[in-house]
Amino acid sequence: MFHRESGYYKTSYASDSALYPLPIARFAVAGFAILFFVVAPLLVSSYYLTILNLVGIAIVGAIGLNILLGLTGQISIGHAAFMSVGAYTAANLATRFDLPFWITLPAGGLMAASIGIIVGFPSVRIKGLYLAISTLAAQFIIDWIIVHTPAISGGFQASIQVPRPTVFGAVLDTQRELYMFILVVVVIAIVVALNIARSRIGRAFIAIRDQDIAAEILGIDVRRYKLMAFAISSFYAGVAGVLYTYYSGVANNEFFPLVVSIDYLAMVIIGGMGSVLGAIFGATFVTLLPIAIDLVMTSVGPYLIEDAGALSGIKSHMRLVVFGGLIMFFLVVEPEGLNRLWLNIRSYFRVWPFSY
Amino acid sequence: MDMFAVWYFVETTINGALIGLMYALIALGFVLIYKSTDAINFAQGQFVMISGVMVAALAADYGVPIVVGAIVALVFMILFNVMLERIVLRPMIGRPVVAIIMATIGLAAFLEGLFPMIFGATTRALDLGIPNDPIIIGQIYLTPINVVGGAVALTFFGAFSIFFMKSRKGVALRAVADNHQVSMAMGINVERYFVLAWSMAGVVAVLGGLLWGSAIGVDNTLAVVGLKVFPVVILGGLESIIGAIVGGIIVGVIEAWGGTYIDPAMTQPWFREFFPFEGGGTKDFLPYLLMIVVLFFKPYGLFGKVHIERV
Numbered sequence: 001m002f003h004r005e006s007g008y009y010k011t012s013y014a015s016d017s018a019l020y021p022l023p024i025a026r027f028a029v030a031g032f033a034i035l036f037f038v039v040a041p042l043l044v045s046s047y048y049l050t051i052l053n054l055v056g057i058a059i060v061g062a063i064g065l066n067i068l069l070g071l072t073g074q075i076s077i078g079h080a081a082f083m084s085v086g087a088y089t090a091a092n093l094a095t096r097f098d099l100p101f102w103i104t105l106p107a108g109g110l111m112a113a114s115i116g117i118i119v120g121f122p123s124v125r126i127k128g129l130y131l132a133i134s135t136l137a138a139q140f141i142i143d144w145i146i147v148h149t150p151a152i153s154g155g156f157q158a159s160i161q162v163p164r165p166t167v168f169g170a171v172l173d174t175q176r177e178l179y180m181f182i183l184v185v186v187v188i189a190i191v192v193a194l195n196i197a198r199s200r201i202g203r204a205f206i207a208i209r210d211q212d213i214a215a216e217i218l219g220i221d222v223r224r225y226k227l228m229a230f231a232i233s234s235f236y237a238g239v240a241g242v243l244y245t246y247y248s249g250v251a252n253n254e255f256f257p258l259v260v261s262i263d264y265l266a267m268v269i270i271g272g273m274g275s276v277l278g279a280i281f282g283a284t285f286v287t288l289l290p291i292a293i294d295l296v297m298t299s300v301g302p303y304l305i306e307d308a309g310a311l312s313g314i315k316s317h318m319r320l321v322v323f324g325g326l327i328m329f330f331l332v333v334e335p336e337g338l339n340r341l342w343l344n345i346r347s348y349f350r351v352w353p354f355s356y
Numbered sequence: 357m358d359m360f361a362v363w364y365f366v367e368t369t370i371n372g373a374l375i376g377l378m379y380a381l382i383a384l385g386f387v388l389i390y391k392s393t394d395a396i397n398f399a400q401g402q403f404v405m406i407s408g409v410m411v412a413a414l415a416a417d418y419g420v421p422i423v424v425g426a427i428v429a430l431v432f433m434i435l436f437n438v439m440l441e442r443i444v445l446r447p448m449i450g451r452p453v454v455a456i457i458m459a460t461i462g463l464a465a466f467l468e469g470l471f472p473m474i475f476g477a478t479t480r481a482l483d484l485g486i487p488n489d490p491i492i493i494g495q496i497y498l499t500p501i502n503v504v505g506g507a508v509a510l511t512f513f514g515a516f517s518i519f520f521m522k523s524r525k526g527v528a529l530r531a532v533a534d535n536h537q538v539s540m541a542m543g544i545n546v547e548r549y550f551v552l553a554w555s556m557a558g559v560v561a562v563l564g565g566l567l568w569g570s571a572i573g574v575d576n577t578l579a580v581v582g583l584k585v586f587p588v589v590i591l592g593g594l595e596s597i598i599g600a601i602v603g604g605i606i607v608g609v610i611e612a613w614g615g616t617y618i619d620p621a622m623t624q625p626w627f628r629e630f631f632p633f634e635g636g637g638t639k640d641f642l643p644y645l646l647m648i649v650v651l652f653f654k655p656y657g658l659f660g661k662v663h664i665e666r667v
Contacts, residue, residue: 136644
């Protein structure tokens, strides 16, 4: 990740799609692994670990949406609804059948994936705006069904208390233990996504994104791959929903409103469409943004605005303004997002200090 | 009150249709932009919201008469939309649909934050001077604001139809909608007509803001009305003004039926035996359900243009 190449030496497809472009990349990955698995849990305080946990959950969801939006080019404004599906599936399994997390986690994902296939079905016939709106409809319909079916939502207020996950008899209830739990899932999510992107499936997705009719002529089963993209993306969303449920201890549909779907779209766009690294950047950025705005407003705000009530009102609206402004800014000025900025920096340093 | 009486059914349907016409008015703003510039505007509801908030805040906090406030809002919306087109949407011409959808979703979030920040997030009433007493025809009770709204919407649809059919600018706008390159070759200044389309959408938004604002009060939730636009335009077809009216009426009537008949039915034991759902609120998602069904069978809506794609 942080190595410098001295030029372009790729001579085969195999080397172009290799996970480790150079032997030194293994050291970089090992370094990151040590940083996040050993150093962070030991040194970072509990409050910052909660933020890291939220970032981790967002990364899983954003990678999933990125597979759909960035790789396959199919828009979905119902991502949060799939998280909701995953969350309630896991909550019901965990409370009614006392199933451990290693069953509820994939089960939540699979449930979300099967709903995702149903929701994605219109994508076989329609695209662009029509698909956007039918996924928007899915958000409302799924939400309504969950809230209004006591068998799923657990009745009043639609929230279910979920027991903490246990590993080998040990209950994971501190932020540090939850951090390790989420981190493992995040790593699996990243590795799987990287491998999907460079394999036959990922290439088919990219072909469909770039020109779906041409892809069909090339022999790609567009229908199957579109549905597969929906399934994979919803699986990720479901897993993220399950993680959030275990993280907060409650499954509640109010965690997953339409705004969250838009947050995830923003993560993918701000981070950079079509790359896993971009999804990670985007998820980190969008999760940290409200925290940063809050911090700035509490430290600087009182000097500008006297009234505390007015200040807190402005604070909550400021987030939307900055957020919407950033989405527009990135789309107009830098459509490839933070990932492109990162790549620009890298390619600048590739032959530095020489000009070429 | 007898739920199954004919007059009650007629009353529900007419009130629903009138509300539907008010939805159609907002949908018109969406259709105008989509027809001529191919841009998909997810922020139409927010346009309605900001113009409503502006008029109501000027009236309530600064004592500006509503007529003056409406003119201020009109001028502001036109200028705002022209700038928006110039700064955000023109650089994005030719980009994937997904990007334009996202840009307007970003715009929606931006407006939803900015206007309450400036004018405060309190709910205000917007009094257009329309009486509250129901209009009674025989046994049918109609809500006056809905009647006025429906009438205004119909008048505007008539005016827009004449504009598109008869006036020089309207014909040019239809040409632009049909094909950008050909109209450019015919000597039409396409970009100027983009500006015109966005300004007209601004005008429609102010009207919608006034009507909806006085119907349900003015605050951030006014933008939720914008979400109803999507079933309307999908049902009617994206490029069709007639489609917007028909779609609007369908959505309005379905909503009214859902609220009056399906919601109470859902509490009945015989219903709950088959569908163990709780509570009502079907009117919020019935239009979407209908829309999905229509999408399966007629993907381009009832009056939409069927696209034939070539590689």
